[in-house]
Amino acid sequence: MRWTVLDSPIGEFSVATDGTAVCATHFGRIGSAVDAAATSQPGAEPADEVDARVVAELRAYFAGELTEFTVPLVVRQGSEFERAVWREMTRIPYGETLTYGEVARTLGDPGAARAVGVACNRNPIPVIVPCHRIVGAGGKLVGFGGGLPRKVTLLELEAGVALRRAWS
Numbered sequence: 001m002r003w004t005v006l007d008s009p010i011g012e013f014s015v016a017t018d019g020t021a022v023c024a025t026h027f028g029r030i031g032s033a034v035d036a037a038a039t040s041q042p043g044a045e046p047a048d049e050v051d052a053r054v055v056a057e058l059r060a061y062f063a064g065e066l067t068e069f070t071v072p073l074v075v076r077q078g079s080e081f082e083r084a085v086w087r088e089m090t091r092i093p094y095g096e097t098l099t100y101g102e103v104a105r106t107l108g109d110p111g112a113a114r115a116v117g118v119a120c121n122r123n124p125i126p127v128i129v130p131c132h133r134i135v136g137a138g139g140k141l142v143g144f145g146g147g148l149p150r151k152v153t154l155l156e157l158e159a160g161v162a163l164r165r166a167w168s
Helices: 049-062 080-089 100-106 113-121 148-167
Strands: 002-006 013-017 022-027
Touching: 002 049, 013 049, 080 100, 080 113, 100 113
Parallel strands: none
Antiparallel strands: 002 013, 013 022
């Protein structure tokens, strides 16, 4: 697995690829747990085609030019329920939100809002698998692994782009 660090509106953002797909993302720079030789710094040349593609898509997303990621993803962890939540996240349209309860109802378990929240927290590929689009009851901004300021930035970015596209 190779990590690439990008500068973004939410600070440094790290993305891991395995040569065929995106495996993980991380808010901030991946620390000493990863061999420095397997980590590229902001602005470094991509290691392979998948790395180049995800870097290009993330830059376009943060610039407000991309509304749907197409890079291949691979998720090797998570319970069946967590995987179902992560799949459901990818179905939430760009610039829109759902509540934890709405996602739980969509998955056929209306009482599982807290479990949806736990699955959001365990999302191995945040931003690309958009856990930031899931909010608390009544649209309240609660819980986000990257911190609420990052969640607000991502939601504002998407809302602004969605409005500009709707009005043009």
